[in-house]
Amino acid sequence: MAETTKIREGEELDTDRLGSYLHARLDSNNHPIAIEQFPAGSSNLTYLVKAGGEELVLRRPPFGNVVKTAHDMRREFDVLSKLSAVYSPAPKPILFCDDTEVIGSEFYLMERRRGIVLRGKVPEILADSEELQREVCRSFITNLAALHTLNYNDAGLAQLGRPEGYCRRQVEGWTKRYFATKTDEWAELENVIAWLNDNIPGESGASLIHNDYKFDNVMLDPADLTHITAVLDWEMVTIGDPLMDLGTTLGYWMSPQFGDELMNMPFNPKLLMANITRKDLVEMYEAASGRELPDMLFYYVFGTFKIAVIAQQIYARYAKGLTKDQRFAKFNRFVAALGRIAATAVARGSI
DSSP, X not given: OOOOBOOOTTOOOOHHHHHHHHHTTSOOTTOOEEEEEOOOOSSSEEEEEEETTEEEEEEEOOTTOOOGGGGOHHHHHHHHXXXXXXXXXXXXXXXXXXXXXXXXXXXXXXXXXXXXXXXXXXXXXXXXXXXXXXXXXXXHHHHHHHHHHSOTTTTXXXXXXXXXXXXXXXXXXXXXXXXXXXXXXXXXXXXXXXXXXXXXXXXXXXXXXXXXXXXXXXXXXXTEEEEEEEEOOOTTOEEEOHHHHHHHHHXXXXXXXXXXXXXXXXXXXXXXXXXXXXHHHHHHHHHHHTOOOOOOHHHHHHHHHHHHHHHHHHHHHHHTXXXXXXXXXXXXXXXXXXXXXXXXXXXHTOO
């Protein structure tokens, strides 16, 4: 299950002020509220708010955020309001607050979904069955393909992005983000950046894309691990090339040859990664989407690079003292490792 913990130092919320705000807007019968934190995740912060017998989930930007467009709560709330009506794994949002005096930032509340999030240790039934492992991965990829087939015009989400030129904008945009937050010299990663900018493909299509689709953002039904009960963290959702979305998923998919440090990262489903390859995931996507995919090298390298930039942005925030979260103290090592992985893929010429 997605478990909660005590709130990390420096990420506390004003319980009294939040309680007063919610009591005026929700049918909570003036019950005192209690707040716990979902400890996983490294971008937007997620809390469990309890009032009486009701449980809601609160999302807010990270402390120290200085770029509102990178953590736009209103956008995320509006997307989920429309998406949850046509895509059942998307949680339903309930209330948006733009009054930064309440907790120090904008935030929104959404329904709580329950399920297993595969991080590190997996349920025994999954560990004992390679067939089930494959079926869980197939469901995971089939769900991504299903998202890509949604009619974003009918859902009222066409304004989310501009499909034409998407691949180029992504490469150039993430390149700028990297250099804007650079703290170390990583030659391999910067060689990858040059390669990406020299090899940008045209768009393969346009669809609604999650942009951070990984097992860490998916909840599974404990009674049927092949059933997805929720897809979380929609902050980067847009309209763009679906292969760029799949490329990010492949970028998160580590291999045993990358070493124990990356395989054992707490948000990685190590067992699945040890037994299912990136090539397997591509074949599952082809079967689910009914389309033959081109060579996925560019998309995989881009996804790996993008994840490196996300890690770099988080590490830069820690290095500047904008967060005290000790999980981020060594994120620069992940930046370096992801740069090596991407450079090796380029040299090898395959995913």
